[in-house]
Every structure is written in C-alpha cells, then in structure tokens.
Amino acid sequence: MIRYYYKQNNELIQLDGLQDDCWIDIRAPFDHGELEQLANTLSVPLDYFTDSLDVDERSRYEREDDVELIIINTPVANEDNRESDPIYITVPIGIVLAKGHIITLTSKDDTVLEKFSNNKVKNFNPRDRKKFILQIFEQNVLDYLYRLKQLNLKRNLIEQSLYDSSRNKELRQLLRIEKSLVYFVNSLNANELLNLKMKRTDFLQIRDLEYHTDLFEDIIIDNGQALEVANVHTNILSSTMEAYASIVSNNMNVFIHRLTIITIILMVPTLVASFYGMNLKYLPMQDAEYAFIIIILVSIILGIGLIWFFKRRNHF
Numbered sequence: 001m002i003r004y005y006y007k008q009n010n011e012l013i014q015l016d017g018l019q020d021d022c023w024i025d026i027r028a029p030f031d032h033g034e035l036e037q038l039a040n041t042l043s044v045p046l047d048y049f050t051d052s053l054d055v056d057e058r059s060r061y062e063r064e065d066d067v068e069l070i071i072i073n074t075p076v077a078n079e080d081n082r083e084s085d086p087i088y089i090t091v092p093i094g095i096v097l098a099k100g101h102i103i104t105l106t107s108k109d110d111t112v113l114e115k116f117s118n119n120k121v122k123n124f125n126p127r128d129r130k131k132f133i134l135q136i137f138e139q140n141v142l143d144y145l146y147r148l149k150q151l152n153l154k155r156n157l158i159e160q161s162l163y164d165s166s167r168n169k170e171l172r173q174l175l176r177i178e179k180s181l182v183y184f185v186n187s188l189n190a191n192e193l194l195n196l197k198m199k200r201t202d203f204l205q206i207r208d209l210e211y212h213t214d215l216f217e218d219i220i221i222d223n224g225q226a227l228e229v230a231n232v233h234t235n236i237l238s239s240t241m242e243a244y245a246s247i248v249s250n251n252m253n254v255f256i257h258r259l260t261i262i263t264i265i266l267m268v269p270t271l272v273a274s275f276y277g278m279n280l281k282y283l284p285m286q287d288a289e290y291a292f293i294i295i296i297l298v299s300i301i302l303g304i305g306l307i308w309f310f311k312r313r314n315h316f
Contacts, residue, residue: 002026002034005117007126012119023126024103025117028053042098043067052094052105059092059190061203068097068203070133072194073187074140075147076108078180083172086179087154088147090187093140095133102129104136112139130204130212137195137219144188144226151177152233159240171248174241181234188227195220265306269299 004015005023015022018041026035026049039046048069051057061070073090093111096103104113115121116136124135155177158170198204199216206212272295 001028001030002038003117005126007124012117018101020100021127022101023116023132024101025113026103026105027109027111027113028107042101042103044096044098044103048094048096049105052092052096053107055089055091055107057092059187059194061194061198066099070095070097070194070198070203072137072140072191074106074111075144075184075187076110083176085176086183087151087176088180088183090183093136095136097129102126102132112136112143115139130206130209131215133204134206134212134215134219138215138222140191141219141222141226144184145222145229148184148226148229148233151180155233155237155240159244171241171245174237174244178234178237178241181230181237184230185227185234188223188230192220192223192227195223261310265303265310268302268306272299272302 003025004018005025006013006015006019006021007023018024024038026038035049036046038044039049043065044067045064048064048067051069052071057071059072061068063069071092071094074093075088075090078085078087078089091106091108091111093113094103094105096105106113113136116124116139121135121139124132126132155174158173158177161170195216199220204212204216206216
C-alpha cells in the first residue's frame, strides 16, 4: 500500500498521487512492481526499498548520489500467538530522502508511523524533513519505553500467579517475555550505535540548528535509558525464571512427598484387612464374635499411629 500525504494548516491531507514535497508512506501489502515503478520515477536505488522491507536488516544509514537511506528498528506486536513465540518483535523502518520527497517503508502496518499517518504527533511536518526524521526517532524510543512497561507489568502479574503454581504455563509466558526483551536489547543497541554515528558525522546536517541538535541529544539519552531498562528487565527476568523454576520443582516435590506419606498411612490398614480377606484356616480371631470390629479398630489405631509418627518427625 502506497499512500501520499501533504500537510497544510496543521491538517494532514492524503493525496491521490505523487506531488512535490509530499510524504510517501509505503506499507504492506503492496505489489513489487509498484516499488520498481516508484524507484524509477524518483531515481531511487531499488535496494533501498527492498533492504527496508527485510525483517533482518540492521539499523544503518548510507548515501548514494543525492539519495540517502536511514534504517531503524521499531517494536511491533508479534502476529504469531504461539506459546513459543515472543510477544513483541522488531522490524526495520526505512527512511529514504529523495529529491523533493521523503519516503518511509515498513513491512508491518502497526508501527510507530501509524501515529504520524493519523496526525497524532504534534507539530510534525513532512516538508521539514530533518525535524520529521528526528520526530520518528523520538516516537520510536517512546514506543520502546511504553512496550517495556507493558512487558514489565505482564511479568509482575505472572509472578503473582507463579508463587503457588506447579504448572509450566507461567514459565512459558515468562519465556515469551524474555524473547521479546532479547529483540528489544539488540535493536536498541543497533539504534544507539546509529544515533551516535549520525551525530558524529552530522549526517542530517543539524549541527548549526539548536532545536534539532537538542532534540537529537534527548533522543540519544532516551534511547540509552530504554536500553538500560531493557537490560535490567532481562537480568531480572532471567534470575526470576531460574528462581521460580526451582520453586515449581520444590512445590512438586512437596506434593509428591505428602502423597507418599498418605499412601503409606493408607497401605498399613489395607494390609491388615487384606490378610483377613484370605480364605485360610487358623487366622487369629477367625471365629470371634466381634472380629470385624476389632480388625477395624486395629486398622484405625495403626493409621493414627502412623500419622502421629510422621507429624512428630515434621514430615506431614
């Protein structure tokens, strides 16, 4: 899907076709032939488009002739809801700066670009390309921080239900969170290296623009904070999973221990009763009038004796 936007009087207008100084937003689904045609029209290398749509592409930037490419990684919800898959993954967003146009590309539809296409970001204007790029970076970092909070909240809820649980369901959910954090840490690391390199080389040529420079500094700081939070959550989760795996195993051992004691307590009276269930001569009290009552009382006394024995040794 290729959409064209133009902003006028704080209102984002969707255009019917390509115009000068417009924002070109490319998202799945789309036809590969459309990308080739657009690349030829704007004199953009086709691999700038295809690289931006590769889910394994790392954060980087490059320049060829008068066309520039910036790729950053952004978090999205994982469409696969299997227990073995992470809750969130990261996908690249490509930002192509062509003559008179800014182009964004992503293979997913629910990325941070959705905020811009819905005009939910204040004071953004595609015609101010440098500021627009910085605002994409800024909203991307905020999206990481928001999703990190969601993961941490989910982790806390799972931990509460894991205290008295002996099931693997909660541990599998924690594993999904851990996989999401691995994606976040790797992508935030790559984004941080990209930001620092862009600042050092002044790729956006904003060194003499005070507002843009300050905004870029804040983005670098926020990205570093998000990376630190992701690392902390990862370390906490790793230790938590190990601790609660031990707790689950201990809960199971306690359950089996108690079940074994109950089995022993029930086995002794059953053994006494089984002797008198044999069709043999010369059993004690075979002809006694109250033999049945006496056998029941003996079985009960033996059972109570075993309970007292195990309680005295703190096994019950």
